[in-house]
Amino acid sequence: MNKLAEQVTSQERKQNKENYLYLLEKGKGLVNLFYATIRTAALYEPNNDAFRKQIGPLMQAVREIIEHEGELSFSSKEGYLFLNQARLRLDFENYVASRFILEFTQKLQIYKLTLESGISQAELQDLICILAHIDPNEKEPFEVIEKKIFEQNLGHIRLEKEREHPVPEAELTSLDQRRTAKKTFYRAISVVREFSQRTQSGKGMNLVKVKRLVQSLVDQILQNEEIFLELSALKNYDEYTYLHSTNVCILSLLLGLRLGLSKRELCELGLAALFHDIGKVKLPLELLNKPSEFDESEWAKMRKHPVMGVKNLLASLKLDPFSIRAMLVSFEHHLNLNLSGYPKLKEKRDLNLFSRIVSIVDTYDAMTSGRVYLKTPFPPDEALRKMFYVREKVYDPSLLKLFINLLGVYPVGSLVLLNDGQIGLVTKNNPDNPSSPKVKLIADQEGTKEVPEILDLSQDSSSSAEPGASRSILRCIDPQKYNLDLSQFIL
Numbered sequence: 001m002n003k004l005a006e007q008v009t010s011q012e013r014k015q016n017k018e019n020y021l022y023l024l025e026k027g028k029g030l031v032n033l034f035y036a037t038i039r040t041a042a043l044y045e046p047n048n049d050a051f052r053k054q055i056g057p058l059m060q061a062v063r064e065i066i067e068h069e070g071e072l073s074f075s076s077k078e079g080y081l082f083l084n085q086a087r088l089r090l091d092f093e094n095y096v097a098s099r100f101i102l103e104f105t106q107k108l109q110i111y112k113l114t115l116e117s118g119i120s121q122a123e124l125q126d127l128i129c130i131l132a133h134i135d136p137n138e139k140e141p142f143e144v145i146e147k148k149i150f151e152q153n154l155g156h157i158r159l160e161k162e163r164e165h166p167v168p169e170a171e172l173t174s175l176d177q178r179r180t181a182k183k184t185f186y187r188a189i190s191v192v193r194e195f196s197q198r199t200q201s202g203k204g205m206n207l208v209k210v211k212r213l214v215q216s217l218v219d220q221i222l223q224n225e226e227i228f229l230e231l232s233a234l235k236n237y238d239e240y241t242y243l244h245s246t247n248v249c250i251l252s253l254l255l256g257l258r259l260g261l262s263k264r265e266l267c268e269l270g271l272a273a274l275f276h277d278i279g280k281v282k283l284p285l286e287l288l289n290k291p292s293e294f295d296e297s298e299w300a301k302m303r304k305h306p307v308m309g310v311k312n313l314l315a316s317l318k319l320d321p322f323s324i325r326a327m328l329v330s331f332e333h334h335l336n337l338n339l340s341g342y343p344k345l346k347e348k349r350d351l352n353l354f355s356r357i358v359s360i361v362d363t364y365d366a367m368t369s370g371r372v373y374l375k376t377p378f379p380p381d382e383a384l385r386k387m388f389y390v391r392e393k394v395y396d397p398s399l400l401k402l403f404i405n406l407l408g409v410y411p412v413g414s415l416v417l418l419n420d421g422q423i424g425l426v427t428k429n430n431p432d433n434p435s436s437p438k439v440k441l442i443a444d445q446e447g448t449k450e451v452p453e454i455l456d457l458s459q460d461s462s463s464s465a466e467p468g469a470s471r472s473i474l475r476c477i478d479p480q481k482y483n484l485d486l487s488q489f490i491l
Contacts, residue, residue, distance in 0.1 A: 017447065019069065023086035026065055031081070031088065033058040034074075035097035038104075041132035046125055055128065059121045066117050075112040075160075076102055077451055087451075095186065108134060109142035112160035119156035126152050177220070181227040184216050188246040192274060196242070196281045198316065205316045207323065214249070214270035218263060221253050229254060230427050233413025235369045235377070241280065241288070244365055249273040251361040251403075252354075258402050271322050272329035273358050279309025279330060303342040306331050325354060333358045336394040356396040360403050363387060363395075368413070379476045380411035409434040416473045421445055423477070424455065433458045435473065 037054040044051045065072045065083075075082045081102050082088065088098060105113070108131075115124070130148050138144050142161050149157055191213050195205050221228050232250045234243065252273035256266050280288060283305060287298055294302060309330030317323040332355035335341045339348060351359075367383040378386065384404050391397045408429035410416055416424050416439060424439030436457035442449055457471060 019084075020086050020448075022068060023065075023083045024089065026061070027083040027086060027088040030058075030061050030065065030083065031097045031101060033061055035100050037128050038132050041128045046129060055121065055125050058128075059124055062115055062119070062124060066115065066119070071114055071116050073112055073114040074101065074105070076105055080451070104131075104136075107136035107141070108145060109140075109161055110145070110159055112158075114158040114160075116156040116158065123154045123156055126154055127157055177224045178227050181220055181224070181231060184213070184220055185228070185231050185246065185250075188213060188217065188249065188274065189242045192242045192245045195275065195316070196278065199278060199281050199312045202315070207317050207320070210271060210274070211267065211322065214267050214274065217249065217270055218253060218266045221250070221257065222263075225254055225257065226428050229412045232365075233380075233411075240369060241277070244369060245274055245277055247365045248276060248358060248361050251365065252357050254406055255357050255361065255399070255403055258406055259399075268322055268325050269354050269357065272326040272354050273361070275309070275313060275326050276329050276333050276358050276362060277305065277309065278312050279305035279307065281312065282308060303334075306334055306343055325352075328352050329355050329358050331355075333362055335359070337396055338393045340393070356399055360387070360395050360400055364403070376480075379478060380407065380414045381409070381476050384411065408437060410437050410473060410476065412437075414476050415479045417475055417477050418471050419474050420471050422471075424473075425452075427454070430456075430458045437473075439473075 033054070037051075037058045040051050040054045062072055069084055071084075073082075073084055079102070080087050081098050105111075127149070130145055130152075134141055134145055142159070146159055149159065191210060195210070198205050217228075228250050232247045232254075234247070249270050253266055253270050256269045261269065283301060287294075287301060290298070310327045313323060313327045313330060317326070329352065331343070332351050335343075335345070335351060335355070336359075337351065337356070339345055339351075364380075364383055364387065367378045367386070368380050369377055384407065387395060387400060388404065391400050408426075408431075410426045410429075412426050412429065414426040416426060418424060418439075418441075421444060422441050423443040424441045426437045427440050428438035430437050438454065438456045438458075441453040441455055455471070457473070
């Protein structure tokens with residue numbers, strides 16, 4: 001009997017996992033369709049061709065999910081968007097659409113929107129039109145929408161009102177800072193992408209625009225560096241080139257802050273770090289995307305990118321202290337402390353402080369990312385350990401020590417196993433107790449949690465492993481072994 005129960009439970013878990021993965025796959029397209037259709041309905045009448053072209057694919061996607069799941073619901077919990085029971089991942093492709101739906105439904109006081117089996121295209125069309133033309137400044141927008149749904153006899157649509165609960169002022173401030181930080185983070189990626197594309201086509205770049213972005217990053221990091229330290233742990237394989245440059249910029253600024261650099265110096269450092277790899281934009285794509293190890297001739301081409309970076313910056317930017325410092329960092333960031341590395345130098349020289357900072361950060365982010373030519377990224381703690389072993393020859397020992405102190409014993413972004421069997425993502429260090437950081441509990445023996453729990457290990461006094469004992473970290477683990485995409489928990 002026990003064996004039969006175990007088989008049933010195992011089958012249920014397998015089915016639940018399959019449904020969860022199905023919803024994740026379909027959710028991205030559905031969110032984008034909802035967003036596009038609501039925006040189209042706000043501009044055009046229902047009988048307009050532009051609206052008809054949008055409502056058809058949306059209806060097809062809705063019908064497909066309902067046939068598979070029985071019903072379709074959007075809900076929001078603690079700033080996350082859910083499709084049925086699956087928490088949708090915010091990534092570069094659906095970030096705008098997901099944020100729009102989250103903020104839009106929040107304004108309208110909608111906690112959950114459910115479309116039931118049997119819904120017609122006419123009902124879906126009427127719902128979209130109601131949502132597109134509702135005034136969020138209405139005194140009770142939810143009641144207005146609910147009344148319209150009732151009056152138009154949209155029987156296959158259900159709404160649930162957002163639960164009323166007071167949000168502390170400090171929490172609202174934190175949420176606003178996080179939202180702003182994310183926008184600036186994505187803007188930085190967009191600027192690097194635009195700069196790279198313009199450089200490839202031989203066009204110049206507006207340095208004022210770049211400076212404003214870097215100044216915005218500096219201002220926000222000064223306000224709340226914890227958010228940016230967490231965002232810098234984001235790794236995305238497809239966007240590696242632009243994301244890597246953004247992460248290097250953020251971590252360099254955090255390290256510069258620890259050094260006591262002035263605001264102007266931080267802005268110079270940030271711009272130089274943002275474009276340290278700009279020399280790669282004119283390298284062949286087949287070289288950058290090669291899935292296997294480079295041969296000697298390929299490495300020879302790759303080693304040219306520091307000098308190419310100087311040429312690209314010289315052609316794209318006007319000469320001023322910012323652009324000159326950026327050229328210097330581009331040239332030096334692959335030179336080791338003992339001047340080995342590349343490009344080869346004829347005479348001895350002292351490396352620039354900014355170059356030594358970017359060299360450390362560039363290596364760390366590269367080692368912990370899923371790079372094309374590094375199939376298996378190193379866990380953050382192991383990457384730091386490897387770097388520490390060669391500190392005297394390769395890295396400035398004082399800067400590396402400061403960088404390790406910045407990241408902590410368990411660097412932000414590390415996936416850790418706790419002594420009660422739960423899996424957590426490190427989100428904040430604890431300088432007073434480095435072995436007990438703040439973690440986001442994302443999974444347990446049953447699988448991934450729908451809503452992660454934040455736990456400060458330095459203040460924890462309970463454990464499901466041993467009554468009365470504190471929870472603690474056993475070791476770092478590899479997210480790939482558990483098939484976990486950490487970006488969904490960071491974003």
